[in-house]
Amino acid sequence: MHLWSVVPLCLLLIDTSVGQYEPTWESIDSRPIPEWFDQAKFGIFIHWGVFSVPSYGSEWFWWYWQGRKFPSYVKFMEKNFPPDFTYENFAPQFRAEFFDPKEWVDIFASSGAKYIVLTTKHHEGFTLWGSKNSWMWNAVDVGPRRDLVDDIATALRAHSDLRLGLYHSLFEWFNPLFKADADKSFKTSVFPTTKSLPELYEIINKFKPELLWSDGDGDAPASYWNSTGFLAWLYNESPVRDTVVTNDRWGYGTICNHGGYYTCSDRYNPGHLLKHKWENCMSMDKKSWGFRREAKLSDYLTIEELIATLVETVSCGGNLLLNVGPTHDGRIMPIFEERLRQMGQWLKVNGEAIYNSSAWRVQNDTVTPGVWYTKNQKNAIYAIFLSWPADGYIVLSDPVVSPSKTQVELLGYQSLSWESMKPTGLKVHLPQLDPSQIPCSWAWTLRLTGAE
Numbered sequence: 175m176h177l178w179s180v181v182p183l184c185l186l187l188i189d190t191s192v193g194q195y196e197p198t199w200e201s202i203d204s205r206p207i208p209e210w211f212d213q214a215k216f217g218i219f220i221h222w223g224v225f226s227v228p229s230y231g232s233e234w235f236w237w238y239w240q241g242r243k244f245p246s247y248v249k250f251m252e253k254n255f256p257p258d259f260t261y262e263n264f265a266p267q268f269r270a271e272f273f274d275p276k277e278w279v280d281i282f283a284s285s286g287a288k289y290i291v292l293t294t295k296h297h298e299g300f301t302l303w304g305s306k307n308s309w310m311w312n313a314v315d316v317g318p319r320r321d322l323v324d325d326i327a328t329a330l331r332a333h334s335d336l337r338l339g340l341y342h343s344l345f346e347w348f349n350p351l352f353k354a355d356a357d358k359s360f361k362t363s364v365f366p367t368t369k370s371l372p373e374l375y376e377i378i379n380k381f382k383p384e385l386l387w388s389d390g391d392g393d394a395p396a397s398y399w400n401s402t403g404f405l406a407w408l409y410n411e412s413p414v415r416d417t418v419v420t421n422d423r424w425g426y427g428t429i430c431n432h433g434g435y436y437t438c439s440d441r442y443n444p445g446h447l448l449k450h451k452w453e454n455c456m457s458m459d460k461k462s463w464g465f466r467r468e469a470k471l472s473d474y475l476t477i478e479e480l481i482a483t484l485v486e487t488v489s490c491g492g493n494l495l496l497n498v499g500p501t502h503d504g505r506i507m508p509i510f511e512e513r514l515r516q517m518g519q520w521l522k523v524n525g526e527a528i529y530n531s532s533a534w535r536v537q538n539d540t541v542t543p544g545v546w547y548t549k550n551q552k553n554a555i556y557a558i559f560l561s562w563p564a565d566g567y568i569v570l571s572d573p574v575v576s577p578s579k580t581q582v583e584l585l586g587y588q589s590l591s592w593e594s595m596k597p598t599g600l601k602v603h604l605p606q607l608d609p610s611q612i613p614c615s616w617a618w619t620l621r622l623t624g625a626e
Contacts, residue, residue, distance in 0.1 A: 193406060193407075193411060194409070194410060195406045196406060197402040197405075198402055199396075199402060199428075199432045201402075201406070202406065202409070202432065202433070203432055203433070205409055205434075207419060207434055208384075208417050210288075210337070211385070211419045211451070211493065212451060212493075212532075213288075213530045214337070214493060215288065215531070216484060216493065216517075216521070217287050217289040217339065217493060217494070217495045218282050218289075218291070218496055218497075218498065219290075219291050219341070219455060219457070219463070219495045219496060220290060220292045220497070220499075221233050221293050221457075221463040221464045221498075222292070222302065222322075222464075222500045223268070223293060223295075223296045223298060223464070224236075224261070224264050224317070226268065226464055226465055226499065226500065226502040227264040227265075227268050228250075229464065229465045229501065230247070230467060231246065231247060231250075231462065231466065231468075232464060232466070233463045233464030233499070234297070235247065235464075236261045236297075236298050236347060241347060261298070262311075265300065265311070266316055266317055267317070267502065269317055269318055269502070270313075270317070270318040270322065271503050271504065272501075272503045273318070273325070273503070273504025273505075275328070275330075277506075278326065278500075278506060279326070279330050279332070279333055279336065281515070282330075282336060282514070283333050284514065284518045285514035285515065285517045285518045285521075286517055286520075287336070287517075288336065288337065288529070289336065289337040289339050290326075290330060290337075290339055291341050291385060292323060292326055292339070294340045294342050294377055295341075295342055295343050295373065296341075296343050297343045297345065297346060297347050297390050299311055299343075299347075299348075299349055301373065302322040303322065303323040303381075304321050307368075307369055307376065308369075308373070318504075323340070323377070324381065337384045337385065338381065338382075338383045338384060338385070339383055339384065339385030339386070339387055339419075340381060340385070340387065341387040341388075341389060342373065342377060342386070342389070343389050344366070344389070344390050344391055344394075344424075344425075345370070345391065345394065346365075346369075349365060349369065351365040351368065351369060352365040352369075355398070356392065356393075360395065363398055363400070366398060367400075370399065371399070371400060371404060374386075374404060378408065378412050378413070378414065379412070382413050383414065383418070384418055384419065385418065385420070386418060387420075387423075388421060388424055389423045391423060391424070391425045391426050393426050394425060395426050395427065396428050396432070398425065399425050401424035401425050401428070402424075405420065405433070408420070419434050419435065421433055421434055421436070421437050422434065422435065422437055422438070435451040435453050435493070436451070436452040436453070437452065440455060441455070441456040441457075442454055443456075443486065443490075443492075445490065445537075447490050447491050447537055448490065448491060448492070451492075452491065453493045453494075453495050454483065454487045454495065455497065456495070456496065457498075457499070458474055458475055458480070458496060458497060458498055458510060458513055459473055459474055459497075459499065460473050460475065461473055462499065463497050463499060464499040465501050465502075466499070471509075474509055474513070477516045478560075478616050480513060480516075481517070481616050482560050484496075485528075485546045485558045486538075488548060489533065489534075489537045489538065489547055491533045496517075498510040498514070519614065520614050520615075520617065523585055523586040523613045523614045524585055524617070524618075526556075526585065526621075527548050527550075527556035527585070527619045527621070530551065531548040531549060532549055532551075533548065534555060535572075539557070539570060539572055540571050540572055541569060541571035541599075542559075542568060542570065542571060544559055544560040545557055545568070545570065546558045546560075547572070554621050554622065555621070555622040555623075555625055556621055557570050557619070557622065558617055558618070558619045558620075559617065559619075560616075560617045566603065566604055567602060567603050568620075569595065569599060569600075570600055570620070570622075571595065571598065571599040572598065572599060573598065573599060573600060573625045573626065574626040575592075575594050575598075575599075575600045575622075575624075576624055577594060579624030579625075580592070580623070580624040580625045581622070581623050581624055582600070582620055582621070582622055583621045584604070584605070584613065584619070584620060585619040585621055586613025587605065590602055590603060590604065590620070
């Protein structure tokens with residue numbers, strides 16, 4: 175038996191008469207993205223829920239088992255659980271007994287990330303807070319018996335450099351209210367008015383996140399979800415109206431077209447500059463966003479791959495949202511922690527080329543591969559190179575330099591000598607460093623001042 179919230183059907187009316195933004199995409203899309211988001215560059219995504227209990231295959235476990243009925247998932251359940259076992263039976267095992275929110279936040283802060291995005295509810299419908307709209311299918315009523323969202327929000331706000339973001343799925347795979355609306359081609363809107371929209375108001379008013387990451391439109395249009403009405407309230411009247419940032423997943427067809435910043439697709443990394451602010455959301459595990467017990471070492475991206483992705487993303491004007499999947503008992507596995515702390519080590523040396531930076535006139539060097547550019551507000555140019563040249567120098571073909579003005583410095587080390595190239599560019603002579611003198615271990619940054 176599925177346990178779902180049943181509340182009286184009512185029409186959610188949004189009074190936007192006192193606000194700047196109207197419930198239309200033209201108006202909603204005109205809102206500037208708050209500056210903090212572009213400056214932050216790097217965030218942590220956290221996929222955690224009942225799917226963390228089977229921790230097999232994917233966070234889409236329930237759908238792949240009972241929706242698509244993939245053979246590997248069906249066999250997994252037949253081999254390991256009794257025939258009458260239901261997905262709901264996993265929830266009491268989601269106890270989070272080792273969950274320490276302060277430890278989590280310490281790891282996130284050490285990574286150099288500036289915001290986190292926690293799944294408050296994935297497509298399975300289980301809420302990580304004690305939602306009054308999800309009776310007996312939430313973390314307070316069953317499983318952990320605690321408000322996990324509040325625990326993380328409280329711990330996170332002790333770190334002034336970290337901002338709270340919350341993920342929320344609009345639809346739920348097996349919710350009968352959503353399925354009934356879908357059967358009527360979304361001409362009725364029982365599910366959003368009684369379940370999804372009340373949850374959104376709940377998490378905004380209770381937790382006051384500065385980022386709202388919407389997902390899972392279930393192929394229903396934005397009009398079904400009343401997305402523009404909700405966003406008008408969010409931008410005009412909510413307690414976070416001045417600082418909140420949203421993404422683009424607000425109904426079928428809105429992705430990469432409407433909303434706040436664009437995500438376009440999972441693991442989106444265009445490799446070139448876009449006209450609109452965007453985010454590359456990607457997982458450290460190449461195959462899943464939730465934790466997988468069967469994952470092999472080769473399934474995880476290396477620190478070299480992660481830094482290369484961060485550099486390329488920021489050079490092209492995007493933010494990187496890097497996902498980790500905690501275990502059902504509340505642990506962040508050592509491989510995730512190691513990678514995050516390594517990111518922080520790298521950013522301590524090279525962060526000035528990442529935070530508060532903007533795209534330069536070219537993104538990657540036109541001659542030398544593996545070199546990506548950013549610039550700062552004082553027009554210093556940063557050239558980040560992903561591999562150390564064996565011949566002792568690196569050619570940057572795009573900067574226009576001046577023999578009397580241009581200076582080149584290796585971040586974390588010292589100034590370097592260089593010579594101009596024709597018609598543009600320069601050859602930078604790299605030091606032969608002792609390992610103890612190397613400022614970082616995976617990618618290196620040259621700061622150019624007095625260049626164009």
